[in-house]
Amino acid sequence: MLSINNLHVEVEGKEILKGLNLEVGTGEVHAIMGPNGSGKSTLSYVLAGRDGYEVTQGEILFDGKNLLEMEPEERAWAGIFLALQYPVELPGVNNMNFLRESLNAVRKGRGEQELDAVAFMKLVREKAASVKLDEKLLKRSVNAGFSGGEKKRNEILQMAMLEPRLAILDETDSGLDIDALRIVAEGVNLLRSAERSIIMITHYQRLLDYIEPDFVHVLADGRIIRSGGKELALELEDKGYAWVLEENAA
Amino acid sequence: MSAKQDSVDDLVKAGYEHGFVSQVASDTLPPGLNEDTIRFISGKKKEPQWMLDYRLKAYRHWLEMNEPDWAHLRYDPIDFQEISYFSAPKKAGDGPQSLDEVDPELLATYEKLGIPLEEQKALAGVAVDAVFDSVSVATTFRKQLADVGVIFCSISEAVHEYPELIKEYLGSVVPHTDNYFAALNAAVFSDGTFVYIPEGVRCPMELSTYFRINEAKTGQFERTLIVADKGSFVSYLEGCTAPMRDENQLHAAVVELVALEDAKIKYSTVQNWYPGDENGVGGIYNFVTKRGDCRGDRSHISWTQVETGSAITWKYPSCILRGDDSVGEFYSVAVTRGHQQADTGTKMYHMGRNTRSTIVSKGISAAHGQNAYRGLVRMGVKAENARNHTQCDSLLIGDQCGAHTFPYIEVRNPTAKVEHEATTSKISEDQLFYCRQRGLKEEDAVSMIVNGFCKEVFNELPMEFAVEARKLLNITLEGAVG
Numbered sequence: 001m002l003s004i005n006n007l008h009v010e011v012e013g014k015e016i017l018k019g020l021n022l023e024v025g026t027g028e029v030h031a032i033m034g035p036n037g038s039g040k041s042t043l044s045y046v047l048a049g050r051d052g053y054e055v056t057q058g059e060i061l062f063d064g065k066n067l068l069e070m071e072p073e074e075r076a077w078a079g080i081f082l083a084l085q086y087p088v089e090l091p092g093v094n095n096m097n098f099l100r101e102s103l104n105a106v107r108k109g110r111g112e113q114e115l116d117a118v119a120f121m122k123l124v125r126e127k128a129a130s131v132k133l134d135e136k137l138l139k140r141s142v143n144a145g146f147s148g149g150e151k152k153r154n155e156i157l158q159m160a161m162l163e164p165r166l167a168i169l170d171e172t173d174s175g176l177d178i179d180a181l182r183i184v185a186e187g188v189n190l191l192r193s194a195e196r197s198i199i200m201i202t203h204y205q206r207l208l209d210y211i212e213p214d215f216v217h218v219l220a221d222g223r224i225i226r227s228g229g230k231e232l233a234l235e236l237e238d239k240g241y242a243w244v245l246e247e248n249a250a
Numbered sequence: 251m252s253a254k255q256d257s258v259d260d261l262v263k264a265g266y267e268h269g270f271v272s273q274v275a276s277d278t279l280p281p282g283l284n285e286d287t288i289r290f291i292s293g294k295k296k297e298p299q300w301m302l303d304y305r306l307k308a309y310r311h312w313l314e315m316n317e318p319d320w321a322h323l324r325y326d327p328i329d330f331q332e333i334s335y336f337s338a339p340k341k342a343g344d345g346p347q348s349l350d351e352v353d354p355e356l357l358a359t360y361e362k363l364g365i366p367l368e369e370q371k372a373l374a375g376v377a378v379d380a381v382f383d384s385v386s387v388a389t390t391f392r393k394q395l396a397d398v399g400v401i402f403c404s405i406s407e408a409v410h411e412y413p414e415l416i417k418e419y420l421g422s423v424v425p426h427t428d429n430y431f432a433a434l435n436a437a438v439f440s441d442g443t444f445v446y447i448p449e450g451v452r453c454p455m456e457l458s459t460y461f462r463i464n465e466a467k468t469g470q471f472e473r474t475l476i477v478a479d480k481g482s483f484v485s486y487l488e489g490c491t492a493p494m495r496d497e498n499q500l501h502a503a504v505v506e507l508v509a510l511e512d513a514k515i516k517y518s519t520v521q522n523w524y525p526g527d528e529n530g531v532g533g534i535y536n537f538v539t540k541r542g543d544c545r546g547d548r549s550h551i552s553w554t555q556v557e558t559g560s561a562i563t564w565k566y567p568s569c570i571l572r573g574d575d576s577v578g579e580f581y582s583v584a585v586t587r588g589h590q591q592a593d594t595g596t597k598m599y600h601m602g603r604n605t606r607s608t609i610v611s612k613g614i615s616a617a618h619g620q621n622a623y624r625g626l627v628r629m630g631v632k633a634e635n636a637r638n639h640t641q642c643d644s645l646l647i648g649d650q651c652g653a654h655t656f657p658y659i660e661v662r663n664p665t666a667k668v669e670h671e672a673t674t675s676k677i678s679e680d681q682l683f684y685c686r687q688r689g690l691k692e693e694d695a696v697s698m699i700v701n702g703f704c705k706e707v708f709n710e711l712p713m714e715f716a717v718e719a720r721k722l723l724n725i726t727l728e729g730a731v732g
Binding site: 048049050051052071072073075076077081082084087088090091092093094098101102103105106109141158162 | 679680701
């Protein structure tokens with residue numbers, strides 16, 4: 001589904017990703033771990049098409065298409081969803097309204113019919129219940145004044161609504177207490193399916209206790225330096241990143 | 251991030267949609283201002299002596315005054331001798347008796363503006379008194395209004411037909427001595443609208459006037475007077491556009507509202523005068539005095555304005571809360587982009603007991619736009635338990651624009667309460683990226699954020715105008731993107 005080959009990315013003239021390779025197959029769950037400043041968030045922004053991240057070399061293919069030629073919204077229509085580490089507040093923009101505009105924009109982009117108000121309401125109620133998001137939050141402005149856990153749950157709700165083909169979770173576990181983490185993880189697990197791939201970017205092994213990955217990669221200094229199964233995460237937890245870095249240097 | 255900045259800049263460079271000039275033969279006075287100019291205007295309108303005397307008194311007072319310079323605005327001095335003070339579409343008789351007699355070119359102009367002038371369109375419930383340059387060309391629905399006793403006509407007609415009402419109320423809220431531009435208006439006002447709602451009558455439809463400046467180098471000095479008698483209600487909408495020209499045109503209007511006991515006046519403005527081009531050349535200078543007098547107990551005056559046009563906006567729709575328990579409201583959205591400057595706000599004079607006022611001001615600045623909120627809340631000695639709440643929010647798009655807030659608060663009664671809240675925020679690249687990642691096009695994202703920001707004000711507009719205001723805002727902020 002996703003194929004990243006020799007990706008080099010600069011931010012403000014500084015090279016952050018230095019020849020990254022990654023293959024993600026349909027229905028697979030990949031965890032990308034790594035120390036601070038290794039380029040984890042850069043990778044997620046490049047995949048989503050944020051401005052300011054200049055690709056100097058390499059390619060990204062999504063379902064065989066050149067992702068780098070697509071605008072951020074076109075990538076969203078194609079099925080790429082990025083759950084942000086710090087979800088953005090949109091004061092004055094009603095959360096329910098935002099979900100509806102977003103869903104209909106994506107459906108339109110996919111050549112599907114827009115949902116009418118009744119069908120939308122039914123869907124949003126159902127999905128909100130599945131991620132245990134208080135319906136009151138739907139009536140408020142997007143993320144404005146939400147707690148950290150509420151923001152993350154709101155991201156997962158958006159994801160549930162948009163049904164992406166590739167979901168990227170950027171440090172979704174950061175800032176969550178254990179209960180909030182469990183709820184968010186349950187939401188993600190509900191969305192696991194044979195058609196949907198997930199990339200989890202995380203610092204800690206903790207999230208992987210709740211969402212079990214098929215593959216674990218270590219990203220360091222702009223490259224993936226080691227890949228393995230879920231046992232790699234446990235090893236990292238045990239020995240820290242220094243161990244991989246040293247082995248890699250050797 | 252600099253590539254991103256360019257796209258935000260593109261976004262705010264929208265063209266002006268109403269920049270066409272109508273080819274109508276005009277009867278225009280050459281530029282210049284002296285007592286003869288005033289006599290000419292008054293003579294053209296066959297005004298009675300008392301009206302001419304009023305104009306001359308105002309003119310002589312104006313000569314003694316200085317142009318105000320306290321606003322947060324920059325512009326070259328206005329040469330008042332360069333302006334033509336009277337322009338009327340030429341016509342054969344004394345004035346059109348029905349739409350059939352109106353110059354088709356004029357009607358086509360209104361068509362482009364989307365004004366529902368034809369009776370069928372007006373069946374939607376909007377009665378329109380259209381002011382083209384200086385003379386009212388058509389008034390619809392007057393008869394239906396007359397059946398309930400509502401007077402809705404041009405101010406020129408009212409001078410002839412309702413002299414007692416005009417003598418009693420004209421200049422009673424904004425006297426000719428009030429300020430420089432109000433004095434000028436009192437001297438040279440060319441036409442405008444008069445509305446009278448009799449006691450106990452709820453005006454059966456929204457009343458609406460579209461003003462349009464067409465003739466080059468003409469100033470427009472219209473005057474609006476609305477009187478709501480005891481227990482009556484009226485909702486009035488004013489919409490403005492002007493053609494695209496290189497030179498600056500002056501618009502110095504006066505609006506006076508009088509609400510007697512238990513009466514309510516809701517006055518909504520959608521102002522879309524030509525703002526000048528993206529280099530700041532041309533555009534309307536909009537110096538307007540609007541004031542409402544809550545003269546009776548429990549009276550209520552509500553101003554709602556959406557200001558997207560004009561090179562310069564200088565206006566402070568105000569309320570004099572004279573009657574006990576009277577209520578004043580001001581809801582405003584002001585957008586400045588390109589090189590537009592706005593210094594706008596309100597004044598709430600609390601004089602009566604238990605008077606209440608609410609101010610909600612939303613300023614949006616994009617590109618090089620400068621937006622200032624200037625507001626005065628004065629609690630008088632007798633304003634027992636008076637209350638004011640002010641909410642003043644600014645939204646910045648891009649990093650070359652400015653937002654400024656100048657609140658003035660004067661409290662002379664210890665039981666009065668005044669609250670002021672202010673915020674400034676910016677449409678960030680984070681927000682735009684977030685919306686696009688969720689599938690929205692950039693311009694839809696901007697429009698969603700801006701509309702969310704303005705929601706409290708749009709909610710105050712009559713439904714159909716809220717839709718129009720939203721569209722106007724989208725057009726204003728839309729650009730090359732997408």
